[in-house]
Each structure stands twice: as C-alpha cells, then as structure tokens.
Amino acid sequence: MNAPEAVILIRQHLIDPEVCIRCNTCEETCPVDAITHDSRNYVVDADKCNSCGACISPCPTGSIDHWRTMPKAGAYTLQEQLSWDELPVQQEIAADASPAPESLAFDAVQVNAAVSPSSTTAPWSAAHPYTNLYTLKTPITATVAGNFRLTADDADSDIRHIVLDFGNQFFPILEGQSIGVIPPGTDASGKPHYMRMYSVASPRDGEREGYNNLSLTVKRVVEDYDGKPVPGVASNYLCDLQKGDTVSLAGPFGSSYLMPNHANANLLMICTGTGSAPMRAMTERRRRLLKTQAKEQNGKLLLFFGARRSEELPYFGPLRKLPAELIDMHLAFSRVPDQPRAYVQDKMLDAGKAVSELLDGDTYVYICGLKGMETGVMQALRDICKDAGKDWSALHARMVSEGRFHVETY
Numbered sequence: 001m002n003a004p005e006a007v008i009l010i011r012q013h014l015i016d017p018e019v020c021i022r023c024n025t026c027e028e029t030c031p032v033d034a035i036t037h038d039s040r041n042y043v044v045d046a047d048k049c050n051s052c053g054a055c056i057s058p059c060p061t062g063s064i065d066h067w068r069t070m071p072k073a074g075a076y077t078l079q080e081q082l083s084w085d086e087l088p089v090q091q092e093i094a095a096d097a098s099p100a101p102e103s104l105a106f107d108a109v110q111v112n113a114a115v116s117p118s119s120t121t122a123p124w125s126a127a128h129p130y131t132n133l134y135t136l137k138t139p140i141t142a143t144v145a146g147n148f149r150l151t152a153d154d155a156d157s158d159i160r161h162i163v164l165d166f167g168n169q170f171f172p173i174l175e176g177q178s179i180g181v182i183p184p185g186t187d188a189s190g191k192p193h194y195m196r197m198y199s200v201a202s203p204r205d206g207e208r209e210g211y212n213n214l215s216l217t218v219k220r221v222v223e224d225y226d227g228k229p230v231p232g233v234a235s236n237y238l239c240d241l242q243k244g245d246t247v248s249l250a251g252p253f254g255s256s257y258l259m260p261n262h263a264n265a266n267l268l269m270i271c272t273g274t275g276s277a278p279m280r281a282m283t284e285r286r287r288r289l290l291k292t293q294a295k296e297q298n299g300k301l302l303l304f305f306g307a308r309r310s311e312e313l314p315y316f317g318p319l320r321k322l323p324a325e326l327i328d329m330h331l332a333f334s335r336v337p338d339q340p341r342a343y344v345q346d347k348m349l350d351a352g353k354a355v356s357e358l359l360d361g362d363t364y365v366y367i368c369g370l371k372g373m374e375t376g377v378m379q380a381l382r383d384i385c386k387d388a389g390k391d392w393s394a395l396h397a398r399m400v401s402e403g404r405f406h407v408e409t410y
Helices: 025-029 078-082 233-239 273-289 316-320 344-350 352-359 373-387 392-401
Strands: 008-014 035-037 042-044 066-071 140-149 159-165 178-182 196-199 213-219 222-225 228-231 246-253 266-272 301-307 328-333 363-369 405-409
Touching: 008 042, 025 035, 042 078, 159 233, 178 233, 196 213, 196 233, 196 273, 213 233, 213 273, 228 233, 266 273, 266 344, 266 352, 266 373, 273 301, 273 363, 273 405, 301 344, 301 352, 316 328, 328 344, 344 352, 344 373, 352 373, 363 373, 373 392, 373 405, 392 405
Parallel strands: 266 301, 266 363, 301 328, 363 405
Antiparallel strands: 008 066, 035 042, 140 159, 140 246, 159 213, 178 196, 178 246, 222 228
C-alpha cells in the first residue's frame, strides 16, 4: 500500500479588504500582474504571485502585507477572495505538510526599487511617524470644527478646507501623512463603504497652532456614468459636513512621504489641485519655524502649483500672501481665456536654472496630484538636468535610495 502523498504548503499572499483603500498602487506596482480587482476588492492570484515583495512598501495602509500558510492544492481562489469582507483566519496545518520551495524565497523587506520612481524610505531627519493607530474596526471619531470653500463660487471645482478636531484623543500626525475617512452607510450591495484616503493639509502642531486638530483639502467629485452624474461617496459626504458633525477615521497612514526636520533641507514641491495638501502642511511648518529661526538657517522652498484657473486653485489667496523670503512660487494655469495653456512642467522649464541649482544641494522632491502629471514632470527634470550637463538618471536613482524623491499621485 502506497503512503499518502505529503501536503505541500505555500505562503499565500492576501490583501485585507477591511483596510484596503482601493488606491490601485499594488496592481500598478506588481511586476508579474498577479494583482487584480473588481468593484470592491483587490486580490492576489496565487498561481502568478512570486513573493517578490515589490508591492509591500508602496502600500499606504499595510493592507497588502498579509499571508496565510496554505496547502498548495487548496489555495484561496480569486473568486473566493473577491467575495470576502474580511480576511479568513489561519487554518490548522497537517502534521505531515512540507513547504513548497517558492514559499522559502520571500524576504519581508525586499523591495524592487526599479518598479517605482519614488522613495520608499523617509528622509533621514524626519520625525518618527505613528501609523495604523486606528482601523476600520476600531476607528477614532473627530468633530468638524470648520468647513470652508476654497474655490470661487463660480468656479467649476468645489474644493473645501475641512478642519477636524480630536479633543483629548491621541491622534499625532506629521506633514505628508494621510488619514482614512470611513463614510457612513452602505453601497448598492448593502456592504459598508470602504475607507477613502486623504492627505493632511496642516502641520504637526495642528491647523490652529497648539490645538489637537488637522485639516483636509477635499474636492467634491461628480463622476459621469452613461451620461448620468454620480456623486463621489466620500468627497460629497465630507464637503456637505457641517460644524459640529462627527466623522469616523482610521490611521494615521504613511511612513515615507515625510518632511525632513533639519533646517537647511531644501524642498522642491510640485503639485496640482488637491495634491497641494501635503505641500501646504510642509510650507506652513516652515512658515511657523520662521518665528523661532533666523532666515539663513532655513533651506529653500520652491513650489510649482497647477490648476485650470486661479479661481480653481486651492489656497490661492493665502499663497499670494506668503513672503518671498519663505518660498519661490510658480503658478501654472491651463484654462485662462486668451492665454496659452501652462502646466507645472512648463513652469519648471521656465525656472530651469533655479531647479537645477536646487538639485545640487540638500534637496528633497515631493510630487503630488493627478497621475497624468508624472510623465511631464519627469521629462522636465530630465531636460533641465541635460541642459545643465547633469545625469538625471543617476541623480534620480541616488535621490530615491536616499529617501529624497517622493511621489504620491492618484
């Protein structure tokens, strides 16, 4: 009588549907196309996943970093994963099971740096961030302290500055971090809405200095499906909040897109629309530091900020009031009547000498906004360096490895 065949085990890679914010970062990053999604869940194909770890570090919430030791023949299928509202518990493993060779190859800290142009480590001097203090199951409740429209009343975009107060609850935040907003109610299938991520627009000591609060920059989204306007769930929920309302939140999230703390660090900031949120936080942090530090102690701030028109540019008024000794600012407008269209990459090329000189120093680059801007911005940096006789590819690779080049697009 033949002995029973041993059970072969694998370490199956899974995504937590309760924490995932559906940002698509993992699917874009995966070099073997093992990650896919439907209208609710992102899932990993066990037959394709090679445990390379490329998707781990870019994930903003940590939802990607989950594993279950499974019999290879009984791995969870894509259809099973797509039906989940939460991860299954670890199954009991048979005593005669043995690991498959591929299950031994994974290194939890392995990152394929070539997949993404963005640093996965924080600046060396950045403050230590707190992350994942609150989750979808254990959220924190904040109270709306203010909801202000940033764009003109006749502008096509309704962009809001929303202030959330945490009272005496512990919710530390750093410039560049994000929070997860949990909209109330359920979707068309009766399931709870998943969490949406928003970058924080205020510095670490609060929107109001010394208070336990923060601010968000939120654009009201109305999508068009088959000719019918469909309001975005989270953005419309947030934009309609009134003072005194409460909001359920998770986070904080983010451990790499952080601001350097050493005073002589230069910041090159490139953003569009609501991508201005982390730039506002960093700029305001530096502005407040001017009260206690001499001007010559601080590095330079160089900002390129794009929108359709000035009426649709968040913080346009406050930006114009910032002192020239604090920030060198270049605004790009793409839809001004009787004027040629200008985008952030055009303004970067116009200020090529200033950009090139800044790249020579102790400089940290932050890019945030619509994903479509990345190609133009990267080409502009390449052209600026070429004109200055610099090797952009080598400089970019060095900045990424040193935690000095950060991209957050959507």
